[in-house]
Amino acid sequence: MNLKELSGRLGLSSTTVSRALGGYPEVNAATRQRVTEAAVKFGYQPNKRARALATGRSFNIGHVLSASNKDQLVNPIFGDFVAGVTEVSGASGYSLSLTVTDPGQEAVVFRRLKSEGAVDGIVLQAPLMDDDRIALLHDIEMPFVVHGRATHVTDPYAWVDVNNKRAFERAAQFLLDLGHERIALVNGDEAMDFAYRRRSGFVAGMATRGIIPDPAYFSSGEMTEANGYDAVSRMLTLTVPPTAFIMSSVISAIGARRAVQEAGLTLGREISLIAHDDDLSYLSNRQTVPMFTAVRSSVRDAGRHIAQILVDQISNPTAEPENKLLEAELVVGASTGPLQR
Amino acid sequence: MNLKELSGRLGLSSTTVSRALGGYPEVNAATRQRVTEAAVKFGYQPNKRARALATGRSFNIGHVLSASNKDQLVNPIFGDFVAGVTEVSGASGYSLSLTVTDPGQEAVVFRRLKSEGAVDGIVLQAPLMDDDRIALLHDIEMPFVVHGRATHVTDPYAWVDVNNKRAFERAAQFLLDLGHERIALVNGDEAMDFAYRRRSGFVAGMATRGIIPDPAYFSSGEMTEANGYDAVSRMLTLTVPPTAFIMSSVISAIGARRAVQEAGLTLGREISLIAHDDDLSYLSNRQTVPMFTAVRSSVRDAGRHIAQILVDQISNPTAEPENKLLEAELVVGASTGPLQR
DNA sequence: AGCATTATTCAAAACGCTTTGGGCGTGGCA
């Protein structure tokens, strides 16, 4: 059932039917009623392909996964992030279109997406501190929103980010308040912008008490269980080991817990731990008393904001790029306690 | 730069240019050469929207996330699964189009996707034992491939599945060989087809030694860390507790490990554990000696197979539906050991 | 009554590609 057939049955021109369904004003109320009823009755849905060609919009928003590192291609937040994006973009009639690419080929893919007219906008994930994808997307005039920020990019662009700096500053201060002073940071890959900000927040928090953390108390790398385990195990064998850890993810925190237990220590007693919690749906830290004390910020929620801003930007490309800084909440769980003397 | 402009510059008709780039035979080799060079030079990419309208294909394959349960919407394997799908579908020129929907609205979405012509085929995840989505997709003549199977559906359909039954049978036998007889199964939600098969495999494995497991040794539910912890904690307090556990996922196995450690026991010594390992990229169980003994089967690889079969089916819709049964490998890790007497 | 509006509808163009149905040389064969 297509427009021509439907309008044929109604004895109307396709123009009128199209307008009636599109909600345009220049159509009689009675006619519109008749048309919408017929559309429902015959199950008419405008063909998306034809609509796309006629309007010049694809009603797709794009997300490009790049396999810079085979293991990293899928990061743990991917699922919740796209779920959030899709949730609100779908409500505006957009679907999310996924593409993968080889390392360094992202620019090619972005250009192709543009010249093919395959997507109307793009969501950008995991920006580096100096991310050239942003300039590229500006160049080719592709609407986009970044999940996170790129410290060294000065031109304005739309982004949604968690206040990572503040979150990690608060985490440090929370531990300091409990009497801890030897606090370690097990961070994500510090080429990533968010990791850099977390580090600087941590350092700033420590500095408020005049403490400069021992360089041996820093670790940076992929946020896996194994890396969390390795980093914490290693630091626990230092002659002066940390009494508290700040972990950049719940997954590495799970590795940390394993290391702590293997060392014969207990979380929340001899060792305190705060994790950053992305509030992933399959890795919940929302028990009555959460397993981990955490700075929590829902990545799914970030996805929702991003989709909304992107949809706005697509329909109004000349508007100022919107930004949104989300604050993380500090939730107290079972993994922290006062310093044992 | 569009086809008309390109052909104008070349002094050729758009027909010829289109055919030259499309690889059709009725074009002179020298001309084809000239055309392809010009296409590269001017960065011409055929407009996907126009192409879709002209060919009647969208070059999209669809994946519908249904929020039957807010927490379940994103399951842990989602990321790796779609990465696998996208990897090979992308190579054939298809991108993956994601949609979310409310519980029970999947049928509506499938029909819409069909009548809109938004996708050329669909990948179906997490089938129930009696899944009516399969009949629906047949009805509306939408090519599809199922990740998993639906036991009660008798009509042929394309699927890719792990031999869950065999895997869990082997897991049970492996533990039996180590002397364990009190073995528990902490399974996924047994309304899901894969969970049912795992259970039956486990039961069959035990039956080869004439053992019928205590009903108290069964648990079924969402495969979260917390559920794994709860189930194992509970069973460890039974008057006759299990000496070994089979866990349906690495995530619940992590919860199990926590429970075991809290009970003052050690994995691989007093308690043995085998997990099903989907080989998720962010939750690797691939250390030199894997943390968990596991039946492993890459969900990403399954995604690749699914995409290939779906692409085949789209281009040849009348062919017999293809099936592929993947075998899991049994990898020995640190979490199993002989029964302690 | 006559003219200017306004409300409602329609025919046709446009979107940018693929594909159909020829057309025009050129070479081979009788």
Add this chain to the structure above:
DNA sequence: TGCCACGCCCAAAGCGTTTTGAATAATGCT
């Protein structure tokens, strides 16, 4: 020489919408 086949290329017809530019009918105003 005449005819057919083939190689190569093109004009034009879709594909199913949206949107433009007019036409027609109805209404309001003087």
